[in-house]
Amino acid sequence: EEEPQLDTSFKQTIVVDGLPVVPKEKHEKLANVVGTIVEDGLELPVDGAGATLGFAFIQFAANEEAAAAIRKADGYKLDKAHTFVVNSFEDYAKYMAISDQEQPFVPPPYVPRENIHHWLLDDAARDQFVLRYDQETEIWWNDPLKPDQRAEYGKRNWSEHYVSWSPRGSYLATFHRLGAQLWGGPARPRRSLGRINHGGVKLLDFSPCEHYLVTWSPEGDQKEALIVWDVRTGAKCRAFVGAGEDGVMENWPAFRWSHDDQFFARLGDDCIYVYESSTMKLIKDKNDKRSSIKELLPDNPHRFTWSPTDNIVSLWIPEHLNNPAKVILMELPSRVELRQKNLFQVADLRMTWHDQGHFLCVKVDKHSKSKKTLNSAFELFRLRDKGVPIEVQEFSKDQSILAFxxxxxxxxxxxxxxxxxxxxxxxxxxxxxxxxxxxxxxxxxxxxxxxxxxxxxxxxxxxxxxxxxxxxxxxxxxxxxxxxxxxxxxxxxxHFMCSNIEWDPTGRYLMTSVAHWRHQMENGYNLWSRSDKLYQLLWRPRPPSLLPEAKEKEIRKNLRDYSSKYEAEDAKLKTLLKGDELKARREKHRAFEE
Incomplete structure (x- = not known):
């Protein structure tokens, strides 16, 4: 029979640094801080007086338990003066094997990353859109001068659910049984740039700068069903509680991101949780403690939104007992309150930011004293003026605001x-x-x-x-x-039965479509072609312009000088197309005569 092998490794043992230095009578209390381990599995080295030396050796029953302890305890802050540094005892041999002689650093060979902005280098500055119908998903260039064009790239059953562009158009996300896939690269986004291993994923959301990705799956334990991922590496940053007890994700996206990806926030039962994306931990308060925004929100905040250009959130707190409803503008992470407005008899409220963050429009629907009628008002916050002044625009009870x-x-x-x-x-x-x-x-x-x-x-x-x-x-x-x-x-x-409308990023073209989700018949889009079971038609977004505002104004002012070049190119292309049509007609005429 095979001779038993003796395990001489120390994978079950870890080394914990950063422990408090305590006298002998406090050893037991310190052991309780360390946690539950195997019998006689804790070794606390001491000096001649019996005081601990600030580190310990801990043995666990299995390798997996030791690895889990390293992941969870490394970096744990016991108090202001003590932060745990946890390593495997196996690392001792690895570090001791390092030569005492300095070795010259040999850099690894440079491997260029995929150019995720390659599609922006199109000579004709065309835009792309993705089209989903029946079992097909296709990437198209928008080229109105070539109506008989073919899709740049297409694939059958490319995604099990819907597809989604990232906010700046760098990635196209598809859904699969074992997780999500990110696509991009030269011209056609057909090359896989990353895989998100989250089985059964049903919902997906990018952060504004595309640094992070949030996914949710209804399968498995909902305590860790909502996950934040690093887009570039595909690494899991942190897991959060997903759906409630009913298993339904009611509010999506689950997190609201700041414009620069520094922070993300989620609504709690009686507070707002705001996290730092760099640490995935709650932001600190004035006492240097990580906590939710609760002290300024005595009641349940019904709604909150981020400014599109600044780290400012707008909060709505509904009326409660004798307390009026409130709209609060708060700067984060300092938690400084910039402006507050009390409102009375509020039936409903909607907050809409201006794209450049200059203004916030708060549409308020108010009850009359008899509560039989409603009238609307706009509370217009001016963010760029000192003190954030508010203009109020009232509407009569006979007017209903349908869209803004x-x-x-x-x-x-x-x-x-x-x-x-x-x-x-x-x-x-x-x-x-x-x-x-x-x-x-x-x-x-x-x-x-x-x-x-x-x-x-x-x-x-x-x-x-x-x-x-x-x-x-x-x-x-x-x-x-x-x-x-x-x-x-x-x-x-x-456009009969039109259900979806999207401008292209340049504002030169508009796409209207009838989606299969809304109407089973008359599926199609504004090019007036018909497609069976049309599900999605999405323009590929463009990243923000790198030009300063003054340069953009100059271009708009002298647009005729710039546009003449492109108009000449368009006219030349039309002439060529007419020449192709004339040649085709002559060929048909010749064939008929023969």
Missing amino acids: AWEPKGAARLRFALVHSDANNASRTDVSLHTMGSRHNGKCSLLKTFERKPCNALFWSPAGNILLLANLKATAGNLEWLDANTCQTIGEAE
Whole structure:
């Protein structure tokens, strides 16, 4: 028979540094701090007087227990003066094997990473979009001058569920039984750039700067079902509690991220948990303790949002007993309160930030004293002015606000639009255009009201100036484009049963589509082609412009000088296409004559 092998390794033993130095009578108390181990498995070296030396050897029953102790206890802060440093005793031989003679460092060969921005180098500056229909997922270039083009890349059953672009377009995420896959690389995002090993993943969300990825799976223990991953390495950063007892993830995304990925936050039962992304731990308070934001929130905060440009959160605390509702602006991680506004008789509240963080619009629906009617008001916070002044815009009880939208970056003036209807004639809707004046010391004023516009949704062009009015009720699908500078209609169209609308990142093209999720028939998109079971059509996002604001203004001012070059290229391409059409006609004519 095979002779038994003696295990001479020390994988079950760890070394703990950073322990307090205590006299002999406190040895037992220190042993309780260390935790439960095997019998006689704790060795506390002492000096001649019997005091400990600040470190210990601990033996566990199994290698796995020792490895788990290293992961959990290394870096644990016992108090302000003592932080554990935990290593395996096996490391002793590894470190002792290092030569006393200094060895010259030989750098490993350089292996260039995949260029995840390669698609931005297209000569014609075209944009891409992903199309999902039936069993197919395809990547397309947007090239209106070549209507008979083919997909750049396509794959059958590429994803088991939906697909998702990252916020800056660097990655395309697909879903699979064993986890999620990230794709990118040259032109067509067909090369795998990372794998997220999270079995049964159903929901996925990127941080704004694409440094982190959050996934959730309904399978397994929900105590660790919500996981934050490092996108570049695919390493697991931390696991959190996922769904509640019913197994349903009600609020997604589960975390709200700051604009720079430094912090992420989650709503608790009676507080807000704000974490540092670098440590995955709660932020510190004024007493240098890691804690949730609770002392300023005596009641359950119903909603909170981050500023898109600053580390500022807006919080809404509903009315409770005799306490009024509150809207609070708080700077993080300092927890300094920038502004607070008390509100009364609040039935509902919505907070919408301006894309550049200059303003916050708080739409408040208030009860009358009799609680039989509602009227709306806008609380407009001016973040760039000292003291954060608030402008209030009241609406009569006969007016209902159906939609609100800020004009995004790129506009000469800072404007917003809203759709409102008359209570006496609910079928009639009007659209109003307002300006905030300027980001500093401005004043809100009405520019123009467009009467009798059948719409219930607003979509600003990413470049500003152009506003799309859409009627997405039932099967209407009415579309109307307005020029906000001239306040005139510049185009009208109709897309029957339209359910989804997306501007491309440049604001030059618009995609309307009918998704299979909403309507089983009439699936298709605004190129007016038909696709069986159309599920998704998503423009690939672009990263923020590297040009300063002054340079962008200069380009807009001299747009004719820049656009003449591209107009000439477009005209040349059209001529070539006409030449191809003429050649094809001649070939057909010749074949007919023969």
